[in-house]
Amino acid sequence: MIMRCADVSMSVRTITNGLKPLWAFSIAWILILSAGCSQAPESEHVAISGEVTLGGKPLPSAMIRFTPVKTEPGLHDSVTMISEGHFAFDSTNGPSPGEHHVIVTPLEPEMNEAVAAMQNGDRDPLNSRTIPARYRSTGQLKATIDAANVQPLTFELTKR
Known part of the structure; x- marks a missing residue:
């Protein structure tokens, strides 16, 4: 109360x-x-991990964000980096239990990496890594976080 x-x-x-x-x-x-005199309870954080692929290959680097579907006091967004297809949250920064929208946002590749890719024959290195727009907003990907039954999450993104 x-x-x-x-x-x-x-x-x-x-x-x-x-x-x-x-x-x-x-x-x-x-x-x-x-x-006590608190305004709202602090929500629980759940340690989770998982992997993200794009076109069947591990996503080299990006950000992944879990946004609660319900908007209640104490619920929060959780954001972390994806590296070589893997991401992880610990119990201090993980998402709260419940249903979440999952948003995957691309990181811009470094210019040296783009130049090296062009020198190796890649026509459009900057766009070859672009994550389709449907994954960069709410709606396409969802996840239910259950503190009592934590399982690794897998998100398989497609280019088309």
């Missing part, structure tokens, strides 16, 4: 009314300390 500070104060006055000052003071402190 979440109570605002004003609610706690009113409850303390009601309970301690008519008691001797020392007892009233003791009871008031116990109630205030046990109820």
